Amino acid sequence: MSSVRETMVFYTVWLVLALGYVLNMTYNWFIPEVNWVFKPLPVVLLALWVWRKTPDDALQHKPWIILALLCSAVGDVMLLMEDRFLYGLLAFLLAHLFYLRIFAQASSMAHIRWLVVMVIICGLLLGGYLLLPSVTGQLQIAVVSYMSVIGLMAIFAVLCKRVHWVAIPGVLAFLFSDLLLGYHILVSPVAWGDQGIMGSYYAAQFLLAHSVVWYKEPLEDPFAVA
Template identity: 35%
Template sequence: MEARGREAGRKRPLDPLLLALRLLPFLTSCALYFLLWLPEEEPSWMGALAKCLPILCLAGGVHVAAPPGPYSRGLCRGLLCSALGDVLLVWPDCFVFGMAAFALAHVFYVQALGWVPIRLALLGPGLVVSGLYFRLLKPHLPAELGLPVGLYIAILALMQWRALARGSPAALGGVLFSVSDAVLGWDTFVRPLASGRLTVMVTYYAAQGLLALSAEQGRPRRAD
């Protein structure tokens, strides 16, 4: 009985071929986005669709193929909110609404990732780095964006902590999401970075893909 319990609690290895087939729509839509590479200065619904399509593919894949339960439901909701944020951020005037959509996505991710194991030691470094980044960024923000951006960074740091506590691949996904948003913030408000947009989108899609991939695994261990 005990041996069976240990066996049931282990994470099942993913079949590489099956995984590749499940990721094919996501990878194909990512390739389409980078092939189109629509200019930022010309917002359009085609650009919005190309940008959010990979995330919609991930949401559909998690909904259809991932084990049912609170974890996959939370990831699906987070991915759908992210797709909405992708669309809104295509239009600069909708920046605050897009940021709010991503903040809600992180709330759903935190809800899915859960609070066990707690691993408080992982929280401190993330808060320190996030706080230092916000301190560097704040002088370059419009006055009305100081509080919303600060709240968003705090929610993102919380999501990264819970992703790190859960472990790979969610952990790497959480870190890459933070990297993507940090580069985006600096490129947008401080000064343009060489290959900034490419870095943002590659790390962003990779982060979302890894978070979605974590739904294929079993439940996290209940003890630290």
């Protein structure tokens, strides 16, 4: 199979699976047990794609992003189980730490990147304002720790020049998905919240995986102009 054909087949299959799961949340086509495989499958496929397609310029990131994706897949399954929210939170916390390992280098001081950082900080503050009054005890500590780690991951991803720029919309989508998930579960259910959470989550994982797959050593910072 040619490289172009392989790529088109993978993207088609991946999009069908991701959209299929999001639509299944609305129409309930399958018995619930199918979701244990159906939900994490797009993320596992992204891990396999990274393993096959990471370019030489980004080989140092390959094991870390695969670990991040696999931990995310474990978190997906944990969140399907009753009373396993904290375990799912821990799995995604590990995933964000692996992402942070990739992004915590080669920062760009471009003005536009710092504007995005300010958006992230404002989003985290808003999330804390909305979520923290609804949780107490260990759960509150877990939520604060998780928000701190994903915030650092998102900020370093925005500032990092050693990955493709699609990491920036990727971390913004992940931040949106996590804040919506927290509000939906911990504060008050949101209409179409499940679909919004998973749609933005799959988009985020796709973009973060391709921040490595699509990376080429840049001649200049595409965000150097404010």
